[in-house]
Amino acid sequence: EAAVTQSPRNKVTVTGGNVTLSCRQTNSHNYMYWYRQDTGHGLRLIHYSYGAGNLQIGDVPDGYKATRTTQEDFFLLLELASPSQTSLYFCASSDTNNQAPLFGEGTRLSVL
């Protein structure tokens, strides 16, 4: 069954903290994405990747790094977390050809 799994599901950190959000897909998809979802903004694209070792900048990349270590794994890195990064983060994967991206269940991050 196609799946996108995010971990952790919830995370609390302090300002200046170092956070890594993980995403794994078992769909053999080439494309993976990180979005953040905030009230009043819908989902906004942070970074995405075409494949292992590839990274593309999204629409709201400031303060975030990402790394795609394998076709399955895509990580979002917050090296100096700030309260403005408190949000719900979604990972997704797709194999374009008119396919709808498949989303994970989300990671809720709170930066105090």
Add this chain to the structure above:
Amino acid sequence: GDSVTQTEGPVTVSESESLIINCTYSATSIAYPNLFWYVRYPGEGLQLLLKVITAGQKGSSRGFEATYNKETTSFHLQKASVQESDSAVYYCALGDLNTGKLTFGHGTILRVHP
């Protein structure tokens, strides 16, 4: 840039009433946009409700339907008779065929009362 505008929520309806959630889009950088409706039920992740990749076509799922209207740049979501279990947040999204990137509307909270 590309953008999606949808009905401001929350939208509150009674069970068995009809529903329309408006969605309009602007695709300035995408030659052949795909259109999607995603839904997020309470406590769950984001899941695809329906998609349409060709202008003029209609998509349908779980009693919901939406028609891709290129002339009016709209993709309104409709349902003839809602159920309490339809209570959720609905997101309209514009997709780029080449990259798979999605541009989302801000989401519409739907509350259905029994």
